[in-house]
Amino acid sequence: MAEEVMEEAQMPDFVIVTGMSGAGRTEAMHVFEDLGYYCVDNLPSSLLAELVRVNESTEHEGGRRRLAVVCDSRNGDFFGDLEAELSSMREAGVSYKTLFLDAADDKLIARYKSSRRRHPLCTDGTTIWQGIQRERLMLMGLRDRADYVIDTTDMLPQKLRSTIRGLFATGSERKGLAVTVYSFGFKHGAPYDADLVMDVRFLPNPYxxxxxxxxTGLDAPVRDFVRMREETIEFEQKWHDLLDVVMPGYVAEGKQQLAIGVGCTGGQHRSVALAEATGDYLKSKGYRVSVAHRDLRLAERGHDVQRESDNVLDARAGGGKEA
Incomplete structure (x- = not known):
């Protein structure tokens, strides 16, 4: 817990994202959203200081929001004031970081042609190339003063995501992946939202x-019955080996949420014990993990019904004896 608090404290509270149109600003904002920032796209530069003031005066759960704001040439006449606004905020003691995204002209032209969107500086009928040159001239000063410059010319989206996380989220990249491990019972229906499903019905059933x-699998006697068996020990070793292969791949691909389903027949014994064990293993590897049990209440409700039925049968049997 202390490690996570330290890592979050190192993340800047305020980030201004700017740069060339088509260089990846939208993808960048998705990354900041995943990192917990409150994101504002296409904000006029004259409103930056006001946004900071409102944020500082508003109470939020867990303290002030971290802000990530895109200011770019879509602002038109407002955009020319960005450099002056940044200087004023710095003089006023406002702490911020600037991220500038760039790419080669031919790559920007290709991206605009493939998207069929109009470049923001081509409103008067100029070509995409001419619009790009206008924008480069407009942004020259901002690029020079930026804290970070990322050239996305040869970057795939997942590489851009990992680069931004490496700059602004100083902790392990694994903490950027939110993992949910949950148990379920196949007799209550197969999971629809799991990215990875493990069927543990081959193991002996405590039922x-x-x-x-x-x-349930949360109780020590069941947990020991399931996990202390020779076949389960071998299975968990191989299961962990598989996780060690696939989890870094999900991180490298920039996946932000991952659901792992562990299923048995009823979702009460084997799947519960092994979902808990899987969550513990992934936590030990540095991932952010939550564990849930989808069908445990259904199993408990079934036992309540069975107990009531047994009580009725016992009462009838007792009545018959008395008669």
């Missing part, structure tokens, strides 16, 4: 032990 049947 057939009368003493373990009313318990």
């Amino acid at each position: 057939y032990d009368p003493e373990l049947r009313p318990l």
Whole structure:
């Protein structure tokens, strides 16, 4: 916990994103949203200081929001004031970082042609290339004073995401992936939202032990029954090996949310114990993990119904004996 607090404290509270149109500003804002920033796109530069003031005066859960704002040439006449506005904020003691995204002219032209969108500086009928040259001249000073410049010419989106996370999220990239591990019972339906599903119905079932049947995988006797078996120990070793291969791949691809389903027959014993164990393993590897049990309440409700039925049968049997 202390490590996470330290890492979050190192993230800048205010980031201004600017740069060439088509260089990846939209993708950059998606990254900042995933990092927990409050993002504003296409904000006139004259409103930057006011946004900071409002943010500082507003109470939010967990403190002030971190802000990420895109200011670019779409602002038209307002954009020319950005350099002066940044200087004024610096003189007023406002702390911020600027990120400038750039790319080669031919790559920007190709991106605009493929998207069929109009360049913001081509409103008077000029060519895309002419619009790009106008924009470069307009942004020259901002590029020189930027804290970070990223050239996205040869970058795939996932590489841009990982580069931004490396600059602004100083902790492990693994903490950028939110993992949910949940247990479920196949008899209640297969999961629809899982990215990765592990079926553990091949393991011996505690359900057939009368003493373990009313318990769950959260209880030590069931957990020991499931995990202390030789076949489970071998399975977990291979399961961890698989996770060690696929999890870094998800991180490298820039995936932000991952759901792992662990299923048994009823979602009460084996899947619960092994979902908890899987969550613990991933936490030990530095991932942000939450564990849930989709069908545990259904199993508990079924036992309540069974107990009521048994009580009725016992009462009838007792009545018959008395008669």
